[in-house]
Structure formats: C-alpha cells, structure tokens
Amino acid sequence: MNEFQLINRYFDWPQSGADLGVGDDAALMSLPSGMQLAVSADMLVEGRHFFAGTDPHSLGRKVLAVNLSDMAAMGATPRWFTLSLSLPDANDDWLAAFSAGLRSIADEHHVSLVGGDTTRGPLTIAIQIMGEVERGTALMRGGACPGDDLWVSGQLGTAAAVVMHRKDRAILPVSTLILCESKLDNPVPRLALGRELRALATSAIDISDGLVGDAGHICERSCCGAEIELERVPCLPELNGLPKNLLNEAILSGGDDYELCFTAPPERRNDIESLSTRLGLALTRIGCIVAGQGVRVLKPDGTRLEMTCGGFDHFG
Ligand code: ADP
Ligand code: MG
DSSP: OOHHHHHHHHHOOOOSSOSBOBTBSSOBOOOOTTEEEEEEEEEEEBTTTBOTTOOHHHHHHHHHHHHHHHHHHHTOEEEEEEEEEEESSOOHHHHHHHHHHHHHHHHHTTOEEEEEEEEESSOEEEEEEEEEEETTOOOOGGGOOTTOEEEEESOSSHHHHHHHHHTTSOOOOHHHHHHHHHHHHSOOOOHHHHHHHTTTOSEEEEOSSOHHHHHHHHHHHHTOEEEEEGGGSOOOGGGGGSOHHHHHHHHHHOOOOOOEEEEEOGGGHHHHHHHHHHHTOOEEEEEEEESSSEEEEEOTTSOBOOOSOOSOOTTO
C-alpha cells in the first residue's frame, strides 16, 4: 500500500460540510456571513500523550475529542479538521481501527475531514480543527474580573488517577479503574456547555493540563488571581479512597480531563445552575477571581495548600 492508496482507503470519506475536501492541493470551505473562523491544533505523540500499544480505535476518538474540546472552550461549533499522521509503518489493522474510531466521533459531531498529510516516522497524530462562532461571541481566557466566581464542569482527576495506577503510584479497585479508563480514553468534549456559556461566562478554558495550571492561564490573560477552595473541587466519589496527597495532585494538577473551567459574575449563579440541570452535567463553583496574580488553593481551615506540582509543562 503506497501513501496515496493509504489516504484513499482510510481517510477519503464522503464529504458533506466542505466545498472541496481530500484529494486536491488544498481544501475549500465557506463560512456563513457573520461568523468567525475558530482554528486550533493539538498533537498526540506516542509515549508522551498516550501509551505505546494504545487501542487504535479509542486513539482515533481521543485525538479528535481533545481538539473538539478546544472548540468547546471557545464556544465555537466545530465544522472541519485536517489530520497529519506520522506512522512507523502502514499497518492495515491499525489504520482500519484508527480511522473507524476517528470517523465515529467525527460523525457524531458533524465535522468533516478535509485534508492532511501522511509521512513515515514515529507515531504522531496531529489534528487542526476549524469551527465557526458568531462574530464577537467567542469565549476567551482574558475576560475574568475580580469578584467573578470560578466554576468547573464534571469531575476532575479521573484521567490522572489512571496514570497513577499504571505507573504504580496508586492502586485503584478494578471497578474504579474501568470507570476512570473509559473517561481517559473517551473524553466528552463539552460543546453544548461551551456554546451556552457564551451568554453567561466572562472567560473559559478547557482543562487539558490540570486545573491549577489552566486556571492560571485564565488569570494571566485576565491580569488577575484566583482562589480555589480545595474541598469544593469535584472528583468521582470512587477516588476518595486514594491517599490525600495523590487525590489532591490528581484533581489539582492532573491533565487530560477535558472539562471546562470558566468564570462568571455571581449574578449568573442561578442561570448556571439551571444550565447544569438542563445539560445533565455537574457545574461546580470552586472559588473566585481576585485582584493580584496566580492561583492559590485554600484548605478547609483557610490556610494555603503548598503545591509541589503545577500544570503539565512539556519543557518544565
Ligand atoms: P501534497 O503533496 O499537496 O502535500 P499530499 O500528497 O500530501 O498532497 O496529499 C494528497 C491529498 O490527500 C491532499 O488533499 C491532502 O490534504 C490529503 N491527505 C494527505 N494525508 C491525509 C490524511 N492523513 N488525512 C486526510 N487527508 C490527507
Ligand atoms: Mg502532503
């Protein structure tokens, strides 16, 4: 199988959302008037972002899910994506499972694969995703104000707990491990939440590198600080058996949860609570935005938790 047969067989899917998709020198897409293009890229490298030997079907889903999560964090609707693949070899079984996984989540979210690049090399999967958002309504990191509440969706620390288990730092009961693994492998991009938050939130980010690090990005872009109340940070009840230091590390600096962290004025609390009910998704107020800089985590007695680990930093 040569490069072009590989592309034709696995990545030339019937197009609906593009004017011109895979097969030419560039793809062509049209944006309705009044809409802005939202573009984001995320790369997954074997051994760094996923374990060697990861099931290719879930990998196909995950690589698009993490990109969809960036669209969610902007309040954008994802429309198209490109796929750049570096493969050690052209393994039919791997490609069939990977492309099926990728296509399943693409179809669920009505996004079209419009092009990409394919090369031989260490297994690396890079996606560039493109979406649309009504001009001037995108959620950004820079709009938080002192006095705003700080919120998160879902539960944190689930993905990190699996990594701790796999690295022999913690032992999870089998049922907890299975539950957490399904979340690590199949993160749910919070697209509906992101779109709704455009009318409610002052800033948003998706939690890919850990709550404290990612809330810190909101603070930097908004020129303010944040206080997080440790006991308010939501985690799966099943993880309460972990030693306290590991649990704190998982919920505060564990990556890969892909929940949204956002800020909103206190007047929005009722709206956010009804949104939570409407979406069937936990939205939890975990702290507030303050003047100053940096993220402080407060223990129940009001003293500050000293953090030994920030967010994930590839060059840290
Ligand atoms: P070029 O030589 O212009 O870079 P390529 O030969 O790399 O073009 O790719 C041919 C066509 O296949 C292009 O439309 C490109 O976007 C598409 N393509 C290449 N690799 C992939 C991939 N992994 N997934 C989807 N489309 C791809
Ligand atoms: Mg090329």
